[in-house]
Structure formats: C-alpha cells, structure tokens
Amino acid sequence: MVFLTSSEENSNNLSPDVDAIPANLMRWEYLLIGYLAFASYLVWYVSENLLVWEPEESIWGLPKPIAGALMIALTWIVLNFVLFVTYYVVITKRVKTAHLVREGRKS
Amino acid sequence: MSISPWSLVVLSTLVIFFILTLVAGYVGAKRTKKGLHEFYVAGGTLSAITVMFTYMATYMEAWEFVGMPTVIVSEGFEWWVIEMIFYLSFVALFYLVSLRIYKLGKLHKYITPTDMIIHRVGGFERLLRILIALMILYATIIYIGMIYIPAAGVLSAATNGEISYHTFLALYVIFIVIYVSAGGMRAVAYADVMAGVTFIVAFLAMIYSTFVYWGGFDKLAWAAYTSDIAPQIFQKTQPFQYFWTMLIFYGISWLFIPHLVVRFYAAKDYKGVIVGGMGSNAGFFLGAFMSPLLLGLSLAAYYGSNLPEVEVVEGYVPMLFMTLFGVGPLLVLLLLGLIAITRSTIDSMLLLVSSIVDVDLIERGLGIKVPERNRRLVTTLVIIGVALLSVVIALAPEAPMVIIGFELCWPAYSVIAWPTIVMLFWRRANKYGGFASYLAGFLSLILFTYVIWPEAPHNPFGVWEGTLPTLVSLATLIIVSLVTPPPPKEFVEEYYGLKK
Numbered sequence: 158m159v160f161l162t163s164s165e166e167n168s169n170n171l172s173p174d175v176d177a178i179p180a181n182l183m184r185w186e187y188l189l190i191g192y193l194a195f196a197s198y199l200v201w202y203v204s205e206n207l208l209v210w211e212p213e214e215s216i217w218g219l220p221k222p223i224a225g226a227l228m229i230a231l232t233w234i235v236l237n238f239v240l241f242v243t244y245y246v247v248i249t250k251r252v253k254t255a256h257l258v259r260e261g262r263k264s
Numbered sequence: 265m266s267i268s269p270w271s272l273v274v275l276s277t278l279v280i281f282f283i284l285t286l287v288a289g290y291v292g293a294k295r296t297k298k299g300l301h302e303f304y305v306a307g308g309t310l311s312a313i314t315v316m317f318t319y320m321a322t323y324m325e326a327w328e329f330v331g332m333p334t335v336i337v338s339e340g341f342e343w344w345v346i347e348m349i350f351y352l353s354f355v356a357l358f359y360l361v362s363l364r365i366y367k368l369g370k371l372h373k374y375i376t377p378t379d380m381i382i383h384r385v386g387g388f389e390r391l392l393r394i395l396i397a398l399m400i401l402y403a404t405i406i407y408i409g410m411i412y413i414p415a416a417g418v419l420s421a422a423t424n425g426e427i428s429y430h431t432f433l434a435l436y437v438i439f440i441v442i443y444v445s446a447g448g449m450r451a452v453a454y455a456d457v458m459a460g461v462t463f464i465v466a467f468l469a470m471i472y473s474t475f476v477y478w479g480g481f482d483k484l485a486w487a488a489y490t491s492d493i494a495p496q497i498f499q500k501t502q503p504f505q506y507f508w509t510m511l512i513f514y515g516i517s518w519l520f521i522p523h524l525v526v527r528f529y530a531a532k533d534y535k536g537v538i539v540g541g542m543g544s545n546a547g548f549f550l551g552a553f554m555s556p557l558l559l560g561l562s563l564a565a566y567y568g569s570n571l572p573e574v575e576v577v578e579g580y581v582p583m584l585f586m587t588l589f590g591v592g593p594l595l596v597l598l599l600l601g602l603i604a605i606t607r608s609t610i611d612s613m614l615l616l617v618s619s620i621v622d623v624d625l626i627e628r629g630l631g632i633k634v635p636e637r638n639r640r641l642v643t644t645l646v647i648i649g650v651a652l653l654s655v656v657i658a659l660a661p662e663a664p665m666v667i668i669g670f671e672l673c674w675p676a677y678s679v680i681a682w683p684t685i686v687m688l689f690w691r692r693a694n695k696y697g698g699f700a701s702y703l704a705g706f707l708s709l710i711l712f713t714y715v716i717w718p719e720a721p722h723n724p725f726g727v728w729e730g731t732l733p734t735l736v737s738l739a740t741l742i743i744v745s746l747v748t749p750p751p752p753k754e755f756v757e758e759y760y761g762l763k764k
Contacts, residue, residue, distance in 0.1 A: 172370065172533055172534075174367075174533055174534040175367050175370045175371055175761065176761070177534070178363045178364065178366070178367040178534065180364070180367075180689075180760035180761060180762060181689070182360070182689060186360055189356055189357060189360065192356055193353060193356065193511075193512070196352040196353060196356070196511060197508060197511060197512075199352070200349050200352070200504075200507050200508055200511050201504060201507075201508070203345065204342075204345070204500060204504055204507040205500075205504060208341070208342055208345065208498070208499070208500035209498070209499065209500070210489075210494055210495045210498040210499055212489060212490055212494070218482055219482060219485050220485055220486065220488075220489035220498070222341050222345070222489075222498050223485045223489070223557070223561075225345065226341075226344070226345050226348050226553075226557065229345070229348040229349060229351075229352060230348050230351070230549065230553040232352060233348075233351045233352050233354075233355040233356070233545075234355075234545070234546065234549045234553075236355055236356055237355045237358075237542060237545040237546060238542070238546075240355070240356070240358075240359050241359070241538060241539075241541070241542035244359040244363070244538050245535075245538050245539075248363065248534050248538065252534070
C-alpha cells in the first residue's frame with residue numbers, strides 16, 4: 158500500500174483540525190435523516206401538485222411550477238447557511254479542544 | 265469563404281480568452297513545485313476563497329448557464345426542477361461528507377480520488393485501480409464530450425452559423441489541450457477565479473434585462489407561462505419515483521464526484537472546506553437557480569414555440585442574448601462568460617483524468633514505471649487522448665447535454681460514489697465487499713444501459729437511470745462484506761485516524 162498513515166506521519170505535522178473532525182457521525186448529524194424525509198415530502202408535493210399548466214391559478218403571485226421551484230430552492234439555500242454556521246461553530250470548538258489536548262501531551 | 269466582422273469578433277473573443285488563460289497556466293506552471301501532490305492538488309494549500317471559486321466553477325458550467333435554460337424549452341420545465349431537487353440532498357450532506365473526505369485526504373496524503381477508494385477497500389489494489397480508472401474514464405469522457413456541445417454550439421450560434429459548430433469544436437479542443445498541458449491544478453484554480461468573475465458580470469446583465477426588458481421577475485414568469493409553448497413545457501411527464509430517486513441517488517452521489525474530491529484534498533484547512541462550501545452553495549443559488557430560471561423563462565416568453573434554428577439546441581442562449589442586447593461589447597462580455605464557464609470544468613476534468621490514468625492506471629495499476637522527467641510528457645499525451653476521444657460524443661449529439669448527463673454520465677458516477685460514501689462510515693465493509701460492489705455496479709450499469717433496457721430510463725420501474733446499478737452495487741457491498749471476515753482492527757483504526 159502506498160499511502161501515508163497517521164503512525165508513519167509525525168502526528169505533530171498534522172493540522173489539529175484533522176483530529177477534530179470525527180470519523181463517526183456526530184449525534185446531531187442524524188437529524189439530517191429527518192431532513193431527508195421532509196425533502197422527500199417536499200419533492201412529492203411539488204412534483205404531484207405544482208408541475209401543472211393552470212394559468213388561472215397562482216401561488217405568491219407566481220405560476221404554480223415556478224413557485225414550486227422557488228420553494229425547493231429556498232429550502233436548500235436556508236439549510237446551507239444553517240449548516241454552515243453549525244459546522245463552523247462545532248468544528249472550530251473541536252479544533253480548539255484538540256489543540257489543547259496536543260499541547261497537554263507535549264508538556 | 266467570407267466571414268462578417270462580427271463573426272471575426274466572436275472568433276477573436278475565443279482566441280483572446282484562451283491566451284489569457286494560457287498566461288494563467290504559465291504562471292501556475294512556474295509556481296508549481298515538483299511532485300505529484302503539488303501538481304494535482306496544489307500541495308493542499310488552496311485558501312477558502314480560491315476553493316470557493318473552484319467549487320463554483322466545478323459545478324456552474326455550461327450545464328447550468330446554457331444546458332438548463334435550453335432544456336426548459338426543449339424538453340420541459342420539470343428537468344430543471346429535477347436539478348433543484350438534486351440540491352436538496354447535495355447541500356444537506358455536503359459538509360458532513362466533505363469534511364470526512366478532507367480529513368482522510370490530509371491524513372493519508374491522497375492525490376487522486378481513486379487513492380481514497382483503494383486505501384479503504386484495502387485489497388486487490390491493482391485490479392481495483394484499473395477498474396475504478398476505467399469507470400471514471402467512461403463517465404468523464406461522456407462528461408467532457410457533453411460540455412463540448414454547448415461550448416462549440418454557443419459560439420457557432422453567436423455567429424449565426426457563419427462559423428460552423430464543428431470548426432469551433434476543433435478550435436476549442438486544441439486550445440483546451442494546450443492550456444491544461446501548460447499548467448496544473450493551481451493554474452486551473454486561478455483560471456476558475458477568472459471564470460467566476462466573468463460569470464457574475466454575465467449574470468448581472470441578465471438581471472438587468474429581466475427588469476428593463478420584461479418589467480420584473482413576476483411579469484417574465486407570467487409571460488413565459490402564458491406563451492404558446494407553455495402547455496407543453498409546464499407539464500409533468502416523469503413519475504414521482506423518478507423525482508424521488510433523483511433526490512436520493514443522484515443528489516447524494518455528487519458528494520463524491522471525482523473532480524470535486526480533489527478540491528477537498530486541495531483545501532488548506534477545514535475552514536477552506538466549510539467556507540468554500542457555503543460560498544459555493546450560495547453561488548449555486550445565483551448560478552444554478554436564478555440564472556437558468558431567468559434565461560429559460562426568457563426563452564419561453566420571447567420565442568414561444570418559434571424557437572430559432574440552431575445546430576445544437578444550446579445555441580438558443582446566445583441567440584437570445586443577441587436579440588436582447590444586439591451585437592456589441594456587452595455581448596462580447598457575455599460570450600466571454602459563456603466561454604469561461606464551458607471551459608472551467610473541462611480543463612479541471614482533463615487534469616483529473618490525466619492524474620487517474622497517469623498515477624492509477626499506468627504506474628500503480630499496470631505497474632509501468634515512468635521516470636519523473638517523462639511524467640509531464642505522459643500526462644500531456646493522456647490529456648490529448650482523452651480530449652480527442654471525448655469529441656466522439658459531441659460530433660453529432662442526439663439529445664441536449666442535460667439529458668445525456670442524466671441518462672448516461674451521472675449514473676456512472678453514482679455507482680462509484682455510493683459505495684465509497686457508505687465505506688466512509690461503515691467500518692464493517694471489507695476488501696471483498698468493496699471490490700465486488702464496484703465491479704457489480706459497473707457491470708450492471710453497462711448491462712442495463714446498453715443490453716437489457718436500451719431505452720431511457722433503462723429500467724422498467726420509472727426510476728432514475730442510475731438507481732438500479734447503484735442498488736446492485738450497495739447490496740453487493742453489504743452482503744459480500746457480511747458473509748466474509750471483517751477488516752483487521754489495526755487497519756480500521758489506521759484508516760479512520762482512530763490511533764492516538
């Protein structure tokens with residue numbers, strides 16, 4: 158095998174963020190399964206109810222298919238910012254902890 | 265044959281753009297230190313801003329800017345909605361998966377996406393390298409060929425067909441080959457930044473036209489929805505299961521798209537991954553949502569069923585720009601944007617393919633030793649070979665690029681991505697299950713697509729084309745792993761970085 162491993166590489170050369178990112182799923186990350194269930198419902202709702210040509214009807218003043226696409230796009234863009242803040246805070250905190258642990262080992 | 269001054273301007277735009285990117289390539293090559301890790305993944309030192317632009321450029325290419333608006337009027341609005349559905353799962357799991365790939369890339373100094381797969385499977389290295397290289401090659405050749413279509417089609421349409429689609433196709437391929445051969449990952453990354461900036465200018469021009477020409481977004485939407493083509497394009501033709509399998513299988517498979525994976529390796533730190541991911545996802549809202557929507561609706565509203573005559577349907581977009589803005593500096597700028605985004609993905613993919621063939625197939629798979637001084641020559645030859653092979657797809661396209669992608673290209677990525685993502689977390693997976701899953705996935709893909717169900721969607725259940733081969737691959741991974749011995753504890757701890 159040609160790859161470097163953590164035991165071959167001096168662990169001090171690795172950035173503390175490598176230690177801080179867990180190999181397992183963090184407990185709160187399982188919530189994303191719930192989100193996927195919600196996303197499935199949204200896909201069903203838009204595809205079965207809004208992908209139609211009904212020029213006399215509208216949602217938010219827009220034609221139904223366009224409003225449906227907007228619902229989907231707004232969902233993922235909001236989720237993007239929520240997840241960004243969450244991951245940034247969680248991993249930054251874990252990096253600081255990992256750094257302290259490393260300093261503790263040195264001393 | 266006489267060519268009008270405007271057509272010469274279009275031709276010159278292409279030439280000037282590629283000269284500029286050649287300069288970027290030259291600067292990149294000068295700064296490129298020796299060694300594969302630097303050449304292919306920029307030594308893992310790209311900052312968050314550069315990573316953000318490279319992610320965006322990786323996705324926001326001709327597919328979003330030209331392919332999606334076109335497919336709205338040529339095939340139906342539902343195909344663009346399907347693309348939005350993809351983001352529902354891709355964005356949700358982006359941080360979860362990308363951080364783990366980044367961690368493993370840093371821990372083990374991977375160079376190619378295949379490195380991670382081979383390492384995790386933990387056996388059958390040579391055979392697996394050859395298999396994965398063939399799978400990625402199959403998908404990437406279709407992918408690159410697919411992007412050649414709008415690249416040449418847009419320019420040809422901009423000259424009103426005076427300079428043919430095939431002439432631009434030939435020119436484009438030659439420029440791409442020269443450019444990528446001269447640089448490396450860093451050169452591609454810098455050029456991606458240029459592409460991103462040009463794209464933003466083009467996007468602002470479209471916002472301007474929406475308000476000035478149509479009088480606002482809602483008026484544009486209703487003009488499109490009440491045009492004579494609307495009853496055909498604003499209808500659902502695919503069953504719900506097609507939409508849902510796109511959400512689950514297609515969306516999640518893009519988390520291990522090979523040319524994105526090397527961007528994770530190239531990130532300097534976790535902030536590069538997270539900030540780059542957030543910024544690029546936000547950019548997708550403009551590039552993948554707003555831009556195709558505005559353009560597609562404009563096409564429907566302006567032309568209705570009287571769509572212009574073009575060699576390939578992707579030519580509708582420049583025709584619309586010419587109609588709205590006339591021929592002049594703004595159109596040149598828009599064409600620059602179109603050239604930039606069609607090019608940015610092709611060159612990074614060619615570079616990826618060269619790394620896979622060079623490292624995985626020739627050196628580590630087949631065991632042929634190439635001296636360091638000849639490595640660049642081999643790489644160049646590989647790039648030329650793949651670039652030329654991909655032309656076959658673009659010579660006489662039978663469908664819009666988006667449909668080619670959904671039907672033929674992305675399913676191949678899915679059978680690579682799904683077992684890999686599962687093995688990122690499932691420690692019980694072993695070398696037997698790993699190897700068998702890729703083999704079964706790829707064989708079933710070829711069998712379903714070309715032998716058993718040659719008509720789209722290549723299955724009798726109405727699900728997305730990649731679904732069945734992906735399920736075969738996952739079932740094989742789980743069943744074979746469970747009936748054979750688990751991987752050694754030592755290996756698992758080492759691979760996941762659990763040893764302290």
